[in-house]
Amino acid sequence: MTSVKNAKSFLYWGAILSLLSFIPFIGGLLGFLGVVLYFVGLYEWRDIDDRPFTVGIAQIILGLFFVVFLVIGMEHGFFATLSFLKAFYVAMLYTYPVTAIMVMLERYLVQYFYEATGEESFLKAKKMYFIGFLTTPFLVGILINLIGRVYEIMGYGSMTDNPKVLKGSELDISGRQIGGAVLYSIALSALIIYLVTPHYDVKLEKGKVEVLLRKVDGKYEAKVVYHGRCWGSCIREISVDGKVVYTGTSYAFVDGKQIVSLTIPVNSSVLVVNDGYERYTFNLK
Structure with a gap:
């Protein structure tokens, strides 16, 4: 199945390159190239299961909101703290509700790949993403999400060339679960922002x-x-x-x-x- 092999390659290398976006100077270009390759892989995978591509499009849209909240958070955080590091932390807290939705959707995405391939690494990634979502405001969650991404990459590299065809399957995304994640993230980020920003008499x-x-x-x-x-x-x-x-x-x-x-x-x-x-x-x- 040539299309499956192509999808595997695009997903694998796209996911790897997207991790390199933090490298100074060339990281932005590598990250952008990684996202493009990854979405080509999701598009190729549609012949097997079209759900991951749908989730990926939703994440791209959410990414635009992420940028907006990041800019607003940086302005508010720097004005309140006059410290770049503290301002960046406040900005990340502003984006936490959007990040929460994106991570929860990523858990569904790797679940779909597991259902089609039976590759256990995707289940490990799903578990890491959940723990990472809960702990992102404490910064350790960023590392845990990174570990989840590594497991996801391992899944792309190891998954079978003969997956189960699930095209047309229901997304089966729980609105209650997503809503709970949003409420949790809003409450926690608001509390931490209140604690770390100065209040004037x-x-x-x-x-x-x-x-x-x-x-x-x-x-x-x-x-x-x-x-x-x-x-x-x-x-x-x-x-x-x-x-x-x-x-x-x-x-x-x-x-x-x-x-x-x-x-x-x-x-x-x-x-x-x-x-x-x-x-x-x-x-x-």
Whole structure:
């Protein structure tokens, strides 16, 4: 069965190349090539069982939502933490509900291959994917999902050239199971995001300037946010109770917003922000 052998080769090498997407510089190209080869394999496999191809198309669509949530999560995470690693973690938590659906669908996909080939590696992959789905927010789940992918690749390399023809079989995907996975992922990701992102005691806003204050060890950790674009530092000067505490030196930009981080006394009364054109006065009491 030439088409089966072709499908095996495409699935095997496509899955391997998709794992190399994390390699710097060439990883993106290899990963894209892997996805293309993998889907060619799923397409070829349709003569045996068309369910994996259908699931693969659904995963591609979900992948678009994954990218959207990743971008939103990075912006929110970096704005809240001003740390790339923490922001990336928050972004991954934002994508967790989508990831959960994709992983659960992957469990169905390998189950379909097991039903057609009887290859035990697919069952091992299915088990790893379930454990990985549950533990993804704790990062160890990423490694477990990777192990599941390795088992899946082993299955493609070892499956028979004479599989059982199951074309036209029902998908038999449990909506309750998928729904439960989504609810679990939303609840867990929301809890962890709440725990890892800072919460502010005071939020003030005037014009283009926003002031966020969080009480820590008897002092205020302050973030002064300028909502506007400009060359260099938009905020020229910040003073607290008449004393200049910032003169346009250190700052960060997040999505076009300048952010200045300061530590000020908790008994501060007045904070003034000067952008060179206007002075914004905030009463902190």
